Amino acid sequence: MPLEYLPFIFFFIALFYSSVGFGGGSSYLAILSLVLTDFYEIRSTALILNICVVTIGTFVYIKNGVLKPKLIWPFFVLSIPLAYLGAQVKLSQNVFFLILGSALVLAGFFMLLRFVQSKIESVEFSNTKKLILGGSIGLLSGVSGIGGGIFLSPVLNLLKWKDPRIIASLASVFILVNSIAGLVGLQVAGTFQLDHELVLKLIIAVILGGSIGSYLSSKKFNLKILGILTAVLVFYVGLKLVLLHGYEINI
Known part of the structure:
Protein backbone atom coordinates (compact mmCIF):
# COMPACT_ATOMS: atom_id res chain seq x y z
CA MET A 1 0.00 0.00 0.00
CA PRO A 2 1.55 3.36 -1.05
CA LEU A 3 2.19 5.76 1.83
CA GLU A 4 0.43 8.64 0.03
CA TYR A 5 -2.91 6.84 0.46
CA LEU A 6 -2.61 6.66 4.23
CA PRO A 7 -3.98 10.16 5.08
CA PHE A 8 -7.20 9.48 3.12
CA ILE A 9 -7.67 6.07 4.73
CA PHE A 10 -6.95 7.41 8.21
CA PHE A 11 -9.40 10.28 7.71
CA PHE A 12 -12.27 7.81 7.30
CA ILE A 13 -11.03 5.59 10.13
CA ALA A 14 -10.97 8.59 12.48
CA LEU A 15 -14.44 9.70 11.36
CA PHE A 16 -15.88 6.21 11.76
CA TYR A 17 -14.34 5.38 15.13
CA SER A 18 -14.78 8.81 16.74
CA SER A 19 -18.51 8.66 16.01
CA VAL A 20 -18.77 5.94 18.69
CA GLY A 21 -16.17 7.40 21.06
CA PHE A 22 -13.06 5.54 19.87
CA GLY A 23 -9.72 6.79 18.58
CA GLY A 24 -9.14 4.18 15.88
CA GLY A 25 -5.88 2.87 17.31
CA SER A 26 -6.61 -0.76 16.47
CA SER A 27 -7.07 -0.03 12.76
CA TYR A 28 -4.10 2.38 12.71
CA LEU A 29 -1.93 -0.43 14.09
CA ALA A 30 -3.24 -2.96 11.59
CA ILE A 31 -2.75 -0.70 8.56
CA LEU A 32 0.62 0.68 9.68
CA SER A 33 1.87 -2.88 10.11
CA LEU A 34 1.36 -3.34 6.36
CA VAL A 35 3.45 -0.33 5.33
CA LEU A 36 6.02 0.23 8.10
CA THR A 37 8.75 -2.16 9.22
CA ASP A 38 9.70 -0.68 12.60
CA PHE A 39 7.48 -2.25 15.25
CA TYR A 40 7.98 0.52 17.83
CA GLU A 41 7.34 3.24 15.25
CA ILE A 42 3.99 1.58 14.53
CA ARG A 43 2.99 1.63 18.23
CA SER A 44 4.20 5.19 18.79
CA THR A 45 2.41 6.52 15.70
CA ALA A 46 -0.89 4.82 16.60
CA LEU A 47 -0.83 6.31 20.12
CA ILE A 48 -0.13 9.82 18.80
CA LEU A 49 -3.06 9.57 16.36
CA ASN A 50 -5.30 8.18 19.09
CA ILE A 51 -4.55 11.19 21.27
CA CYS A 52 -5.36 13.63 18.46
CA VAL A 53 -8.76 12.07 17.71
CA VAL A 54 -10.00 11.59 21.26
CA THR A 55 -8.82 15.03 22.41
CA ILE A 56 -11.31 16.48 19.94
CA GLY A 57 -13.99 14.05 21.08
CA THR A 58 -13.41 14.84 24.74
CA PHE A 59 -13.69 18.58 24.08
CA VAL A 60 -16.95 18.11 22.13
CA TYR A 61 -18.45 15.90 24.86
CA ILE A 62 -17.58 18.47 27.53
CA LYS A 63 -18.95 21.34 25.47
CA ASN A 64 -22.26 19.52 24.90
CA GLY A 65 -22.63 18.37 28.52
CA VAL A 66 -22.41 14.65 27.70
CA LEU A 67 -19.36 13.94 29.88
CA LYS A 68 -20.21 13.14 33.52
CA PRO A 69 -17.01 13.42 35.64
CA LYS A 70 -18.70 12.23 38.86
CA LEU A 71 -19.67 8.98 37.16
CA ILE A 72 -16.40 8.16 35.41
CA TRP A 73 -13.47 9.20 37.63
CA PRO A 74 -13.01 5.77 39.34
CA PHE A 75 -12.26 4.15 35.97
CA PHE A 76 -9.00 6.14 35.75
CA VAL A 77 -7.48 5.60 39.21
CA LEU A 78 -5.80 2.30 38.32
CA SER A 79 -5.96 2.45 34.52
CA ILE A 80 -3.39 5.25 34.16
CA PRO A 81 -0.52 3.68 36.17
CA LEU A 82 -1.23 0.21 34.74
CA ALA A 83 -1.29 1.54 31.15
CA TYR A 84 2.08 3.16 31.85
CA LEU A 85 3.50 -0.14 33.14
CA GLY A 86 1.93 -2.18 30.34
CA ALA A 87 3.54 0.02 27.69
CA GLN A 88 6.97 -0.92 29.03
CA VAL A 89 6.42 -4.63 28.45
CA LYS A 90 8.58 -5.62 25.46
CA LEU A 91 6.91 -8.19 23.20
CA SER A 92 7.87 -9.68 19.86
CA GLN A 93 5.92 -8.31 16.91
CA ASN A 94 4.07 -11.61 16.39
CA VAL A 95 3.03 -11.96 20.04
CA PHE A 96 1.95 -8.31 20.14
CA PHE A 97 -0.35 -8.62 17.13
CA LEU A 98 -1.77 -11.96 18.33
CA ILE A 99 -2.70 -10.38 21.69
CA LEU A 100 -4.17 -7.33 19.96
CA GLY A 101 -6.06 -9.40 17.39
CA SER A 102 -7.55 -11.78 19.98
CA ALA A 103 -8.70 -8.85 22.13
CA LEU A 104 -10.30 -7.15 19.14
CA VAL A 105 -12.19 -10.28 18.09
CA LEU A 106 -13.71 -10.48 21.57
CA ALA A 107 -14.39 -6.73 21.66
CA GLY A 108 -16.14 -6.81 18.29
CA PHE A 109 -18.25 -9.80 19.29
CA PHE A 110 -19.42 -8.22 22.56
CA MET A 111 -20.05 -4.86 20.86
CA LEU A 112 -22.25 -6.57 18.31
CA LEU A 113 -24.21 -8.40 21.01
CA ARG A 114 -24.93 -5.14 22.78
CA PHE A 115 -25.91 -3.06 19.77
CA VAL A 116 -28.30 -5.63 18.30
CA GLN A 117 -30.33 -5.59 21.52
CA SER A 118 -33.58 -3.72 20.94
CA LYS A 119 -33.94 -2.29 24.44
CA ILE A 120 -31.30 -0.06 26.04
CA GLU A 121 -31.26 -0.38 29.83
CA SER A 122 -29.09 1.25 32.46
CA VAL A 123 -27.62 -0.08 35.72
CA GLU A 124 -25.38 1.40 38.40
CA PHE A 125 -21.80 0.25 39.17
CA SER A 126 -20.01 0.46 42.49
CA ASN A 127 -16.73 2.40 42.58
CA THR A 128 -14.90 -0.87 43.31
CA LYS A 129 -16.24 -2.42 40.11
CA LYS A 130 -15.21 0.66 38.16
CA LEU A 131 -11.69 0.50 39.65
CA ILE A 132 -11.27 -3.17 38.70
CA LEU A 133 -12.61 -2.71 35.18
CA GLY A 134 -10.56 0.41 34.57
CA GLY A 135 -7.34 -1.10 35.93
CA SER A 136 -7.54 -4.38 34.02
CA ILE A 137 -8.37 -2.72 30.71
CA GLY A 138 -5.75 -0.02 31.35
CA LEU A 139 -3.10 -2.74 31.62
CA LEU A 140 -4.33 -4.36 28.40
CA SER A 141 -4.31 -1.00 26.65
CA GLY A 142 -0.69 -0.38 27.62
CA VAL A 143 0.44 -3.81 26.42
CA SER A 144 -1.55 -3.65 23.18
CA GLY A 145 -0.49 -0.11 22.29
CA ILE A 146 -3.96 1.43 22.00
CA GLY A 147 -6.01 3.54 24.40
CA GLY A 148 -8.29 0.77 25.66
CA GLY A 149 -11.64 2.40 24.99
CA ILE A 150 -12.38 -0.21 22.35
CA PHE A 151 -12.20 -2.84 25.11
CA LEU A 152 -13.94 -0.84 27.85
CA SER A 153 -16.88 0.38 25.79
CA PRO A 154 -18.24 -3.02 24.68
CA VAL A 155 -17.89 -4.38 28.22
CA LEU A 156 -19.86 -1.46 29.66
CA ASN A 157 -22.46 -1.72 26.91
CA LEU A 158 -22.84 -5.45 27.52
CA LEU A 159 -23.17 -4.89 31.29
CA LYS A 160 -25.75 -2.16 30.55
CA TRP A 161 -23.94 0.65 32.35
CA LYS A 162 -25.60 3.97 31.38
CA ASP A 163 -26.61 5.04 27.90
CA PRO A 164 -24.36 4.72 24.82
CA ARG A 165 -23.45 8.43 24.69
CA ILE A 166 -22.15 8.50 28.27
CA ILE A 167 -20.18 5.32 27.54
CA ALA A 168 -18.80 6.89 24.34
CA SER A 169 -17.70 9.98 26.28
CA LEU A 170 -16.01 7.79 28.91
CA ALA A 171 -14.28 5.76 26.19
CA SER A 172 -12.96 8.96 24.64
CA VAL A 173 -11.41 10.23 27.88
CA PHE A 174 -10.21 6.73 28.78
CA ILE A 175 -8.36 6.45 25.48
CA LEU A 176 -6.88 9.94 25.93
CA VAL A 177 -5.38 9.44 29.39
CA ASN A 178 -4.21 5.87 28.75
CA SER A 179 -2.65 6.76 25.40
CA ILE A 180 -0.69 9.55 27.10
CA ALA A 181 0.37 7.13 29.85
CA GLY A 182 1.36 4.60 27.19
CA LEU A 183 3.47 7.16 25.33
CA VAL A 184 5.28 8.08 28.53
CA GLY A 185 5.88 4.37 29.13
CA LEU A 186 7.36 3.94 25.64
CA GLN A 187 9.58 6.97 26.17
CA VAL A 188 10.87 5.64 29.50
CA ALA A 189 11.48 2.22 27.95
CA GLY A 190 13.41 3.84 25.07
CA THR A 191 11.05 2.49 22.41
CA PHE A 192 9.33 5.74 21.31
CA GLN A 193 10.04 6.27 17.59
CA LEU A 194 8.39 8.43 14.92
CA ASP A 195 8.70 9.40 11.27
CA HIS A 196 7.82 13.06 11.85
CA GLU A 197 7.00 13.89 8.21
CA LEU A 198 4.54 10.99 7.91
CA VAL A 199 3.02 11.58 11.34
CA LEU A 200 2.27 15.24 10.54
CA LYS A 201 0.24 14.26 7.46
CA LEU A 202 -1.65 11.60 9.39
CA ILE A 203 -2.37 13.97 12.29
CA ILE A 204 -4.03 16.46 9.92
CA ALA A 205 -6.14 13.67 8.41
CA VAL A 206 -7.35 12.21 11.71
CA ILE A 207 -8.08 15.63 13.22
CA LEU A 208 -10.42 16.39 10.31
CA GLY A 209 -12.08 12.99 10.46
CA GLY A 210 -12.27 12.97 14.25
CA SER A 211 -13.91 16.40 14.33
CA ILE A 212 -16.74 15.28 12.07
CA GLY A 213 -17.24 11.96 13.87
CA SER A 214 -17.24 13.53 17.34
CA TYR A 215 -19.82 16.10 16.25
CA LEU A 216 -22.14 13.32 15.04
CA SER A 217 -21.63 11.36 18.26
CA SER A 218 -22.42 14.26 20.59
CA LYS A 219 -25.68 15.23 18.86
CA LYS A 220 -29.05 13.45 18.81
CA PHE A 221 -27.91 11.11 16.09
CA ASN A 222 -28.87 7.44 15.88
CA LEU A 223 -25.62 5.63 16.63
CA LYS A 224 -27.00 2.09 16.58
CA TYR A 236 -12.71 -8.16 11.09
CA VAL A 237 -9.51 -6.30 12.01
CA GLY A 238 -8.94 -8.62 14.97
CA LEU A 239 -9.56 -11.76 12.91
CA LYS A 240 -7.23 -10.50 10.18
CA LEU A 241 -4.43 -9.92 12.70
CA VAL A 242 -4.85 -13.36 14.32
CA LEU A 243 -4.89 -15.20 10.99
CA LEU A 244 -1.99 -13.20 9.54
CA HIS A 245 0.36 -13.37 12.52
CA GLY A 246 -0.74 -16.72 13.88
CA TYR A 247 -1.28 -18.75 10.70
CA GLU A 248 0.17 -16.53 7.91
CA ILE A 249 -3.28 -16.32 6.28
CA ASN A 250 -4.13 -12.94 4.74
CA ILE A 251 -7.81 -12.08 4.31
Whole structure:
Protein backbone atom coordinates (compact mmCIF):
# COMPACT_ATOMS: atom_id res chain seq x y z
CA MET A 1 0.00 0.00 0.00
CA PRO A 2 1.55 3.36 -1.05
CA LEU A 3 2.19 5.76 1.83
CA GLU A 4 0.43 8.64 0.03
CA TYR A 5 -2.91 6.84 0.46
CA LEU A 6 -2.61 6.66 4.23
CA PRO A 7 -3.98 10.16 5.08
CA PHE A 8 -7.20 9.48 3.12
CA ILE A 9 -7.67 6.07 4.73
CA PHE A 10 -6.95 7.41 8.21
CA PHE A 11 -9.40 10.28 7.71
CA PHE A 12 -12.27 7.81 7.30
CA ILE A 13 -11.03 5.59 10.13
CA ALA A 14 -10.97 8.59 12.48
CA LEU A 15 -14.44 9.70 11.36
CA PHE A 16 -15.88 6.21 11.76
CA TYR A 17 -14.34 5.38 15.13
CA SER A 18 -14.78 8.81 16.74
CA SER A 19 -18.51 8.66 16.01
CA VAL A 20 -18.77 5.94 18.69
CA GLY A 21 -16.17 7.40 21.06
CA PHE A 22 -13.06 5.54 19.87
CA GLY A 23 -9.72 6.79 18.58
CA GLY A 24 -9.14 4.18 15.88
CA GLY A 25 -5.88 2.87 17.31
CA SER A 26 -6.61 -0.76 16.47
CA SER A 27 -7.07 -0.03 12.76
CA TYR A 28 -4.10 2.38 12.71
CA LEU A 29 -1.93 -0.43 14.09
CA ALA A 30 -3.24 -2.96 11.59
CA ILE A 31 -2.75 -0.70 8.56
CA LEU A 32 0.62 0.68 9.68
CA SER A 33 1.87 -2.88 10.11
CA LEU A 34 1.36 -3.34 6.36
CA VAL A 35 3.45 -0.33 5.33
CA LEU A 36 6.02 0.23 8.10
CA THR A 37 8.75 -2.16 9.22
CA ASP A 38 9.70 -0.68 12.60
CA PHE A 39 7.48 -2.25 15.25
CA TYR A 40 7.98 0.52 17.83
CA GLU A 41 7.34 3.24 15.25
CA ILE A 42 3.99 1.58 14.53
CA ARG A 43 2.99 1.63 18.23
CA SER A 44 4.20 5.19 18.79
CA THR A 45 2.41 6.52 15.70
CA ALA A 46 -0.89 4.82 16.60
CA LEU A 47 -0.83 6.31 20.12
CA ILE A 48 -0.13 9.82 18.80
CA LEU A 49 -3.06 9.57 16.36
CA ASN A 50 -5.30 8.18 19.09
CA ILE A 51 -4.55 11.19 21.27
CA CYS A 52 -5.36 13.63 18.46
CA VAL A 53 -8.76 12.07 17.71
CA VAL A 54 -10.00 11.59 21.26
CA THR A 55 -8.82 15.03 22.41
CA ILE A 56 -11.31 16.48 19.94
CA GLY A 57 -13.99 14.05 21.08
CA THR A 58 -13.41 14.84 24.74
CA PHE A 59 -13.69 18.58 24.08
CA VAL A 60 -16.95 18.11 22.13
CA TYR A 61 -18.45 15.90 24.86
CA ILE A 62 -17.58 18.47 27.53
CA LYS A 63 -18.95 21.34 25.47
CA ASN A 64 -22.26 19.52 24.90
CA GLY A 65 -22.63 18.37 28.52
CA VAL A 66 -22.41 14.65 27.70
CA LEU A 67 -19.36 13.94 29.88
CA LYS A 68 -20.21 13.14 33.52
CA PRO A 69 -17.01 13.42 35.64
CA LYS A 70 -18.70 12.23 38.86
CA LEU A 71 -19.67 8.98 37.16
CA ILE A 72 -16.40 8.16 35.41
CA TRP A 73 -13.47 9.20 37.63
CA PRO A 74 -13.01 5.77 39.34
CA PHE A 75 -12.26 4.15 35.97
CA PHE A 76 -9.00 6.14 35.75
CA VAL A 77 -7.48 5.60 39.21
CA LEU A 78 -5.80 2.30 38.32
CA SER A 79 -5.96 2.45 34.52
CA ILE A 80 -3.39 5.25 34.16
CA PRO A 81 -0.52 3.68 36.17
CA LEU A 82 -1.23 0.21 34.74
CA ALA A 83 -1.29 1.54 31.15
CA TYR A 84 2.08 3.16 31.85
CA LEU A 85 3.50 -0.14 33.14
CA GLY A 86 1.93 -2.18 30.34
CA ALA A 87 3.54 0.02 27.69
CA GLN A 88 6.97 -0.92 29.03
CA VAL A 89 6.42 -4.63 28.45
CA LYS A 90 8.58 -5.62 25.46
CA LEU A 91 6.91 -8.19 23.20
CA SER A 92 7.87 -9.68 19.86
CA GLN A 93 5.92 -8.31 16.91
CA ASN A 94 4.07 -11.61 16.39
CA VAL A 95 3.03 -11.96 20.04
CA PHE A 96 1.95 -8.31 20.14
CA PHE A 97 -0.35 -8.62 17.13
CA LEU A 98 -1.77 -11.96 18.33
CA ILE A 99 -2.70 -10.38 21.69
CA LEU A 100 -4.17 -7.33 19.96
CA GLY A 101 -6.06 -9.40 17.39
CA SER A 102 -7.55 -11.78 19.98
CA ALA A 103 -8.70 -8.85 22.13
CA LEU A 104 -10.30 -7.15 19.14
CA VAL A 105 -12.19 -10.28 18.09
CA LEU A 106 -13.71 -10.48 21.57
CA ALA A 107 -14.39 -6.73 21.66
CA GLY A 108 -16.14 -6.81 18.29
CA PHE A 109 -18.25 -9.80 19.29
CA PHE A 110 -19.42 -8.22 22.56
CA MET A 111 -20.05 -4.86 20.86
CA LEU A 112 -22.25 -6.57 18.31
CA LEU A 113 -24.21 -8.40 21.01
CA ARG A 114 -24.93 -5.14 22.78
CA PHE A 115 -25.91 -3.06 19.77
CA VAL A 116 -28.30 -5.63 18.30
CA GLN A 117 -30.33 -5.59 21.52
CA SER A 118 -33.58 -3.72 20.94
CA LYS A 119 -33.94 -2.29 24.44
CA ILE A 120 -31.30 -0.06 26.04
CA GLU A 121 -31.26 -0.38 29.83
CA SER A 122 -29.09 1.25 32.46
CA VAL A 123 -27.62 -0.08 35.72
CA GLU A 124 -25.38 1.40 38.40
CA PHE A 125 -21.80 0.25 39.17
CA SER A 126 -20.01 0.46 42.49
CA ASN A 127 -16.73 2.40 42.58
CA THR A 128 -14.90 -0.87 43.31
CA LYS A 129 -16.24 -2.42 40.11
CA LYS A 130 -15.21 0.66 38.16
CA LEU A 131 -11.69 0.50 39.65
CA ILE A 132 -11.27 -3.17 38.70
CA LEU A 133 -12.61 -2.71 35.18
CA GLY A 134 -10.56 0.41 34.57
CA GLY A 135 -7.34 -1.10 35.93
CA SER A 136 -7.54 -4.38 34.02
CA ILE A 137 -8.37 -2.72 30.71
CA GLY A 138 -5.75 -0.02 31.35
CA LEU A 139 -3.10 -2.74 31.62
CA LEU A 140 -4.33 -4.36 28.40
CA SER A 141 -4.31 -1.00 26.65
CA GLY A 142 -0.69 -0.38 27.62
CA VAL A 143 0.44 -3.81 26.42
CA SER A 144 -1.55 -3.65 23.18
CA GLY A 145 -0.49 -0.11 22.29
CA ILE A 146 -3.96 1.43 22.00
CA GLY A 147 -6.01 3.54 24.40
CA GLY A 148 -8.29 0.77 25.66
CA GLY A 149 -11.64 2.40 24.99
CA ILE A 150 -12.38 -0.21 22.35
CA PHE A 151 -12.20 -2.84 25.11
CA LEU A 152 -13.94 -0.84 27.85
CA SER A 153 -16.88 0.38 25.79
CA PRO A 154 -18.24 -3.02 24.68
CA VAL A 155 -17.89 -4.38 28.22
CA LEU A 156 -19.86 -1.46 29.66
CA ASN A 157 -22.46 -1.72 26.91
CA LEU A 158 -22.84 -5.45 27.52
CA LEU A 159 -23.17 -4.89 31.29
CA LYS A 160 -25.75 -2.16 30.55
CA TRP A 161 -23.94 0.65 32.35
CA LYS A 162 -25.60 3.97 31.38
CA ASP A 163 -26.61 5.04 27.90
CA PRO A 164 -24.36 4.72 24.82
CA ARG A 165 -23.45 8.43 24.69
CA ILE A 166 -22.15 8.50 28.27
CA ILE A 167 -20.18 5.32 27.54
CA ALA A 168 -18.80 6.89 24.34
CA SER A 169 -17.70 9.98 26.28
CA LEU A 170 -16.01 7.79 28.91
CA ALA A 171 -14.28 5.76 26.19
CA SER A 172 -12.96 8.96 24.64
CA VAL A 173 -11.41 10.23 27.88
CA PHE A 174 -10.21 6.73 28.78
CA ILE A 175 -8.36 6.45 25.48
CA LEU A 176 -6.88 9.94 25.93
CA VAL A 177 -5.38 9.44 29.39
CA ASN A 178 -4.21 5.87 28.75
CA SER A 179 -2.65 6.76 25.40
CA ILE A 180 -0.69 9.55 27.10
CA ALA A 181 0.37 7.13 29.85
CA GLY A 182 1.36 4.60 27.19
CA LEU A 183 3.47 7.16 25.33
CA VAL A 184 5.28 8.08 28.53
CA GLY A 185 5.88 4.37 29.13
CA LEU A 186 7.36 3.94 25.64
CA GLN A 187 9.58 6.97 26.17
CA VAL A 188 10.87 5.64 29.50
CA ALA A 189 11.48 2.22 27.95
CA GLY A 190 13.41 3.84 25.07
CA THR A 191 11.05 2.49 22.41
CA PHE A 192 9.33 5.74 21.31
CA GLN A 193 10.04 6.27 17.59
CA LEU A 194 8.39 8.43 14.92
CA ASP A 195 8.70 9.40 11.27
CA HIS A 196 7.82 13.06 11.85
CA GLU A 197 7.00 13.89 8.21
CA LEU A 198 4.54 10.99 7.91
CA VAL A 199 3.02 11.58 11.34
CA LEU A 200 2.27 15.24 10.54
CA LYS A 201 0.24 14.26 7.46
CA LEU A 202 -1.65 11.60 9.39
CA ILE A 203 -2.37 13.97 12.29
CA ILE A 204 -4.03 16.46 9.92
CA ALA A 205 -6.14 13.67 8.41
CA VAL A 206 -7.35 12.21 11.71
CA ILE A 207 -8.08 15.63 13.22
CA LEU A 208 -10.42 16.39 10.31
CA GLY A 209 -12.08 12.99 10.46
CA GLY A 210 -12.27 12.97 14.25
CA SER A 211 -13.91 16.40 14.33
CA ILE A 212 -16.74 15.28 12.07
CA GLY A 213 -17.24 11.96 13.87
CA SER A 214 -17.24 13.53 17.34
CA TYR A 215 -19.82 16.10 16.25
CA LEU A 216 -22.14 13.32 15.04
CA SER A 217 -21.63 11.36 18.26
CA SER A 218 -22.42 14.26 20.59
CA LYS A 219 -25.68 15.23 18.86
CA LYS A 220 -29.05 13.45 18.81
CA PHE A 221 -27.91 11.11 16.09
CA ASN A 222 -28.87 7.44 15.88
CA LEU A 223 -25.62 5.63 16.63
CA LYS A 224 -27.00 2.09 16.58
CA ILE A 225 -26.20 1.44 12.91
CA LEU A 226 -22.75 3.01 13.29
CA GLY A 227 -22.23 0.91 16.41
CA ILE A 228 -23.04 -2.32 14.57
CA LEU A 229 -20.82 -1.38 11.63
CA THR A 230 -17.99 -0.50 14.00
CA ALA A 231 -18.40 -3.84 15.81
CA VAL A 232 -18.13 -5.70 12.49
CA LEU A 233 -15.04 -3.67 11.55
CA VAL A 234 -13.38 -4.31 14.93
CA PHE A 235 -14.09 -8.05 14.65
CA TYR A 236 -12.71 -8.16 11.09
CA VAL A 237 -9.51 -6.30 12.01
CA GLY A 238 -8.94 -8.62 14.97
CA LEU A 239 -9.56 -11.76 12.91
CA LYS A 240 -7.23 -10.50 10.18
CA LEU A 241 -4.43 -9.92 12.70
CA VAL A 242 -4.85 -13.36 14.32
CA LEU A 243 -4.89 -15.20 10.99
CA LEU A 244 -1.99 -13.20 9.54
CA HIS A 245 0.36 -13.37 12.52
CA GLY A 246 -0.74 -16.72 13.88
CA TYR A 247 -1.28 -18.75 10.70
CA GLU A 248 0.17 -16.53 7.91
CA ILE A 249 -3.28 -16.32 6.28
CA ASN A 250 -4.13 -12.94 4.74
CA ILE A 251 -7.81 -12.08 4.31
